[in-house]
Each structure stands twice: as C-alpha cells, then as structure tokens.
Amino acid sequence: xxxxVWAAAISxxxxxxxxTIEKRMKAVLERMExxxxxxxxxxxxxxxxxxxxxxxxxxxxxIAEDEHQPGHITSILAGVAKQHHCYITCPIxxxxxxxxxxxxxxxxxxxxxDGVFHKVRPTATEIIPGRYYQGGGVTPGPLRPPVxxxxxxxxxxxICADASWSENWQSLKHDGAEMVLFPSQGPYSNTxxxxxxxxxxxxxxxxxxxxxxIDISGDVLASDGEFARWVCxxxxxxxxxxxxxxxxxxxxxxxxxxxRKVRFHVFHLENWATxxxxxxxxxxxxxxxxxxxxxxxxxxxxxxxxxxxxxx
Amino acid sequence: MKNKTNSxxxxxxxxxxxxxxxxxxxxxxxxxxxNDYVPGKKLPREICVVSVDLVGLWPDKTTESRLxxxxxxxxxxxxxxxxxLCLPELFDxxxxxxxxxxxxxxxxxxxxxxVTSRVAEFAKKNNCYVVCPIITKKEGRFYNSSxxxxxxxxxxxxxxxIHPVKTEIYPDQAFKGGGVTPGALNQPVIQTDxxxxxLQICYDANWADGWDSLRNQGAEVVxxxxxxxxxxxxxxYALKNxxxxxxxxxxxxxxIDMSGNDFDSSSEFVRYAWAKINLEKVNVTTWPTRDRLPDVFNxxxxxxxxxxxxxxxxxTIESLDPELKVAxxxxxxxxxxxADLLKKETSVQEKYRPALVKKNN
Numbered sequence: 001x002x003x004x005v006w007a008a009a010i011s012x013x014x015x016x017x018x019x020t021i022e023k024r025m026k027a028v029l030e031r032m033e034x035x036x037x038x039x040x041x042x043x044x045x046x047x048x049x050x051x052x053x054x055x056x057x058x059x060x061x062x063i064a065e066d067e068h069q070p071g072h073i074t075s076i077l078a079g080v081a082k083q084h085h086c087y088i089t090c091p092i093x094x095x096x097x098x099x100x101x102x103x104x105x106x107x108x109x110x111x112x113x114d115g116v117f118h119k120v121r122p123t124a125t126e127i128i129p130g131r132y133y134q135g136g137g138v139t140p141g142p143l144r145p146p147v148x149x150x151x152x153x154x155x156x157x158x159i160c161a162d163a164s165w166s167e168n169w170q171s172l173k174h175d176g177a178e179m180v181l182f183p184s185q186g187p188y189s190n191t192x193x194x195x196x197x198x199x200x201x202x203x204x205x206x207x208x209x210x211x212x213x214i215d216i217s218g219d220v221l222a223s224d225g226e227f228a229r230w231v232c233x234x235x236x237x238x239x240x241x242x243x244x245x246x247x248x249x250x251x252x253x254x255x256x257x258x259x260r261k262v263r264f265h266v267f268h269l270e271n272w273a274t275x276x277x278x279x280x281x282x283x284x285x286x287x288x289x290x291x292x293x294x295x296x297x298x299x300x301x302x303x304x305x306x307x308x309x310x311x312x
Numbered sequence: 313m314k315n316k317t318n319s320x321x322x323x324x325x326x327x328x329x330x331x332x333x334x335x336x337x338x339x340x341x342x343x344x345x346x347n348d349y350v351p352g353k354k355l356p357r358e359i360c361v362v363s364v365d366l367v368g369l370w371p372d373k374t375t376e377s378r379l380x381x382x383x384x385x386x387x388x389x390x391x392x393x394x395x396x397l398c399l400p401e402l403f404d405x406x407x408x409x410x411x412x413x414x415x416x417x418x419x420x421x422x423x424x425x426x427v428t429s430r431v432a433e434f435a436k437k438n439n440c441y442v443v444c445p446i447i448t449k450k451e452g453r454f455y456n457s458s459x460x461x462x463x464x465x466x467x468x469x470x471x472x473x474i475h476p477v478k479t480e481i482y483p484d485q486a487f488k489g490g491g492v493t494p495g496a497l498n499q500p501v502i503q504t505d506x507x508x509x510x511l512q513i514c515y516d517a518n519w520a521d522g523w524d525s526l527r528n529q530g531a532e533v534v535x536x537x538x539x540x541x542x543x544x545x546x547x548x549y550a551l552k553n554x555x556x557x558x559x560x561x562x563x564x565x566x567x568i569d570m571s572g573n574d575f576d577s578s579s580e581f582v583r584y585a586w587a588k589i590n591l592e593k594v595n596v597t598t599w600p601t602r603d604r605l606p607d608v609f610n611x612x613x614x615x616x617x618x619x620x621x622x623x624x625x626x627x628t629i630e631s632l633d634p635e636l637k638v639a640x641x642x643x644x645x646x647x648x649x650x651a652d653l654l655k656k657e658t659s660v661q662e663k664y665r666p667a668l669v670k671k672n673n
Contacts, residue, residue, distance in 0.1 A: 121658075127661065139664060271540045
C-alpha cells in the first residue's frame with residue numbers, strides 16, 4: 001500500500017490492579033514485546049501508564065515528569081522507541097510551568113520527544129485539588145489540541161474523558177489529523193467509532209479494557225481479545241470517504257480502469273464509500289480529479305453553499 | 313441480601329462492572345431489547361411507535377398504485393395500535409415512474425390535500441399521529457416536507473427538509489417545472505399529547521445543525537423519513553440528542569433507543585418496526601453513576617428499568633411505576649443526567665484551565 005502504517009496498541013486489561021509502579025512497568029514492557037516482530041510504526045499505550053490502578057500512592061509531584069528532559073518513564077520508553085525504530089505514546093503526568101497535566105508524550109523513532117498533548121477534558125475528580133491525587137490537581141489542556149507531523153502522516157492525540165466532547169476531535173480534523181492516538185482508562189466503545197467516521201480519520205485506542213484499530217468509516221479493523229491483549233495491523237492513509245450518491249455511477253468506471261489497484265468499500269446503509277489506493281504509484285487525489293469525484297467533505301461543503309443560496 | 317427481583321447486590325455488581333456484560337433490571341425488555349407486552353398495563357409516558365419502510369413497493373408506475381400499496385401496509389400495522397406511525401420520505405411519489413410537476417403534487421400545509429386527507433382519515437380511524445412526508449406548497453414555494461397529522465386528522469405541524477440535495481433544488485432537475493426550497497435552519501419542535509417531537513428528512517442526516525436544534529428544544533422523539541436508511545448515523549444522533557429515533561426509509565425501518573442502540577428493525581419478513589417506548593427515561597454516564605446504582609436498585613427494585621449499554625457507554629434509567637418520576641430518583645441519589653454531567657464537568661474544566669492556556673486556544 002502506498003501509505004501503509006503499522007499501528008499497534010497495548011491493552012492494560014489483566015495488568016490491574018497492581019501494587020507498584022515498578023511492577024506495572026515491567027508487565028507493560030513484557031506485553032509490548034509481543035508486537036515488535038511486526039515492526040510497528042507506532043505503539044499506543046494506555047492512559048497514565050505507570051499509575052492507573054496502581055495501589056502505591058504517590059503525589060503528582062512525585063510522578064510528574066518534565067516535558068523536554070525525559071524523566072524515568074519517558075527514558076524507558078524512549079529506549080524502546082529507539083531500539084525498535086517506532087513512535088510510542090508515553091501517557092504520563094507531566095509538569096510544566098508549575099502545573100500538572102494528564103499528558104501523552106509522542107516519542108519519535110530516535111527516542112526523542114516530538115510533542116506533548118495535554119488532556120483537554122480531565123474529570124472533575126482529577127482537577128479539583130486533593131480529590132484524586134494527594135497534594136494537587138491536574139490542569140485541563142488547551143481546547144485546541146496540537147497535531148504532530150510524523151514521517152508517516154499527521155497525528156493527533158486524545159485521552160479518556162476527552163471522548164465525551166466532540167469539539168476536541170473536530171479541532172484535530174480541522175488541523176489535518178489523519179490518525180488519532182487514544183490512551184485511555186475506559187474503552188469508549190462506539191463513541192470512538194463515531195468520532196472516527198464523523199471526522200474521517202483512523203483511531204488507535206489503548207485502554208484499561210481493550211485495544212482497537214478503528215477505520216475512517218468507524219468500523220473496527222482489529223481488536224485485542226482474551227488470547228492477545230494487544231493489537232497490531234496495517235492501515236492505509238491513502239484512503240478517503242466519499243458519498244455514494246450520485247457518485248456511485250462513476251465507481252464502476254474507476255474500478256474497470258484501475259482493477260485491483262484501488263478498493264471501494266460501500267457502506268450501503270450510510271450511503272458512504274471508502275476509496276483507497278493499493279498501488280504505490282496511484283494517488284487517490286489523482287483519481288478524484290480524473291473522475292471529478294468530490295470527497296465527502298467537499299460534497300457537503302458544495303451542497304451547503306447551494307442550500308444557503310436558495311434558502312429564503 | 314435478596315431484593316424484590318431475586319437479584320442480589322453481588323449479582324448486580326458482577327453484571328454491571330465496567331467492561332463486563334450488561335445487566336437487565338426492572339425487566340422492561342426481553343432478550344432482544346424489546347419491551348415486554350403486558351396487556352392492559354400502560355405507563356403514563358409510554359407510547360407505541362411504528363414505522364414502515366418502502367422496500368418492495370418500488371419502483372411503481374403510478375402514485376395511485378403506490379398509495380394503495382402503502383395504505384395496505386399501514387392497515388397491516390394498525391393492529392399494533394400505534395400512537396405514531398411514521399412513513400418514508402415522499403411516500404406517494406418516491407421512485408414512481410409517473411412523472412408529475414411539483415405544482416401537481418404539492419399540497420397545502422394547513423388544509424389537507426388529496427394525499428393528506430387519506431392519511432388524516434387513517435389517523436382519525438386509528439386514533440394515532442401519522443408522519444406524512446409529501447411535497448407541500450407555501451407562499452409560492454415548494455418544500456420537501458413532513459406533515460404531522462394528529463389523532464383527529466388535523467395537521468399538527470410541518471417540517472421543511474433543511475438540506476435537500478442539489479438535484480432537488482435546481483429547477484427542472486429532479487422534478488419538471490420547478491425546484492424545492494431548503495427549509496429554515498431553526499424549525500420548531502411539535503408539541504403532541506405525549507411529548508415534544510422533531511422531524512428530519514433524508515440528506516439532513518449529513519448535517520448536525522437540524523439535530524442540534526431539535527436537541528436544544530427538547531425533542532423526545534425524532535421521526536426520520538428518508539430514501540436512504542441512515543445506518544450508524546442515526547444511532548449516533550439518538551445518543552447525542554438523548555432522544556428516540558423512529559426511521560422510515562426506502563431501505564429499512566427502525567426504532568432506535570436514546571442509548572443509541574436499535575430496539576427493532578424491519579426485515580425480509582416484516583416491512584415495519586415497532587416498539588413501546590417510555591418517555592420517562594434518561595441517559596446517565598456509566599462512570600461515576602455505576603457506583604451509586606446498587607443503592608438505587610436496592611431501594612426501588614423493579615419500579616425502575618436500569619440498563620447498562622456497554623457498546624455506547626451509557627446507562628438508561630426509566631420509571632416503570634406511574635407514581636415514580638426519574639427526576640426524583642436522580643435527585644435523591646445525586647445522579648446527573650448525561651447532559652448535566654457534561655455541563656458540570658465543562659464548568660469545572662473552564663474554571664481550572666489557566667488563562668495562558670485559554671489565550672493560546
């Protein structure tokens with residue numbers, strides 16, 4: 001595939017509750033070993049990886065790491081990223097300008113910090129001092145979360161309760177995210193699928209309950225299970241969502257010309273289709289141009305303009 | 313400790329633990345998620361909603377032939393004693409070969425025309441509301457509309473499709489002789505004798521604005537008449553709006569719960585969907601509500617229907633006792649509705665989000 005990315009996610013199921021941070025990290029690192037043979041481009045780990053459901057009680061100040069100078073956990077995962085030449089999300093509590101954030105650090109293939117995402121929507125119990133952690137509270141991150149340019153595409157991140165608000169996810173789409181990495185405690189089953197189809201990007205989720213790879217259509221492409229608490233599979237970023245009406249008449253011509261080099265997946269109930277290139281030499285944008293085929297978003301934008309023009 | 317329904321607290325905890333299987337309590341549903349039928353027993357805010365699809369009735373040659381077949385289908389479901397019956401988009405002309413100008417088929421929005429009169433007769437005879445989707449004419453303009461005909465056969469309200477496709481709008485493209493005008497962006501919900509309802513039509517599903525407007529106005533049931541089925545898009549809106557959706561389309565008919573899960577759908581063997589739905593019901597979040605539910609259940613037992621929907625991450629709580637209001641239970645146990653919880657959490661986030669972070673947004 002032209003823009004093939006192997007995404008991996010590690011579930012925390014079966015690893016909690018745990019007594020100490022050290023034991024937790026040992027167990028997580030062992031579980032991560034299962035995916036290395038598949039040479040993932042990116043590995044997503046669950047929210048606050050070292051402390052979620054760990055009984056060893058620590059203050060935020062004790063566990064928070066600097067966002068630029070790798071601390072204990074970041075250093076461990078940076079070593080893994082470098083060794084296996086992959087991106088890794090490192091979801092930990094960070095400290096910046098005297099404030100604590102529930103964060104996800106994006107480590108690149110060299111083990112360097114490429115960027116940091118601050119959970120936009122922490123729960124009230126995380127925020128209000130003294131309620132969740134002893135000694136302090138978590139500060140909510142900016143409403144417009146950053147996106148990050150990687151060597152395979154543009155990614156965004158969201159954490160756990162962020163899933164209950166739509167604006168953060170729409171902001172990522174607006175800023176060009178093609179894939180959203182989702183470390184979480186809760187699985188947010190269909191909610192994530194809804195964010196995926198609504199925004200037409202892939203979501204890779206690693207949670208306390210499961211791990212999933214979700215297509216731009218909202219379909220779950222791969223998920224963990226009882227026999228493997230991890231998932232690793234390829235996704236194709238050379239893929240778009242189109243509305244099938246009235247474009248459906250053009251599909252057969254495209255398929256006739258390009259044969260197995262492209263793939264349509266028609267979602268009959270929703271009147272959508274995904275179109276992807278399976279040939280490194282064929283770009284989707286060229287096919288769309290050749291057949292005057294709008295993307296879903298382009299069609300809706302055009303329709304909105306026509307409706308506004310004729311609305312009284 | 314055993315409660316009234318012979319389910320122990322431990323059973324409850326085991327079944328409702330986050331991430332495990334869902335639990336059924338209060339027994340309002342059978343294993344398929346449908347309401348159990350109890351003859352003669354009806355809750356104060358319970359209604360029967362029925363929708364029929366258009367499968368097998370298209371293409372057709374004439375409007376008259378279409379109407380005949382559709383009314384036969386409507387008569388088939390009359391025995392369910394619906395409070396509301398929903399019909400598909402442009403059910404009289406959709407995929408009918410007989411070509412007519414908009415001016416020939418459009419009906420008045422206040423005085424029932426030929427098709428609306430026949431629907432009104434059905435509504436009156438069966439003491440039900442009917443969602444009647446036809447082309448209407450108002451002040452010289454044509455609209456792709458849904459009329460809500462009430463139990464007396466009068467027109468209770470009208471909705472104009474906000475987002476027609478461009479081939480409906482441009483003159484001479486979809487219909488000979490004229491074009492359809494897009495409806496106003498903010499159209500009112502319609503008050504019925506059982507609650508507030510909203511209407512949406514087909515392509516509207518691709519825009520959130522109409523659905524948001526209905527949510528803000530408190531629509532409890534949305535009737536979706538359409539050519540295309542809608543699929544997961546409708547499940548999404550049901551959950552987002554905390555409202556039931558009854559869809560009647562060219563491909564299927566469905567009744568969708570406010571939790572975002574299907575209650576019923578049409579199939580090869582029956583071209584209708586139906587459910588008795590309870591409007592005395594709310595969505596609450598799984599967390600932290602789950603921690604309070606054992607106490608709620610122990611006090612109210614089968615006077616409440618509580619269901620954990622793992623797929624959509626919500627819990628629905630409904631009253632099965634005419635004397636018990638859900639709001640009363642929520643207040644007693646300090647359980648916010650899903651929407652209220654998000655409001656509260658947003659407010660806390662705003663308070664603690666530092667000025668510097670806000671400035672950088």
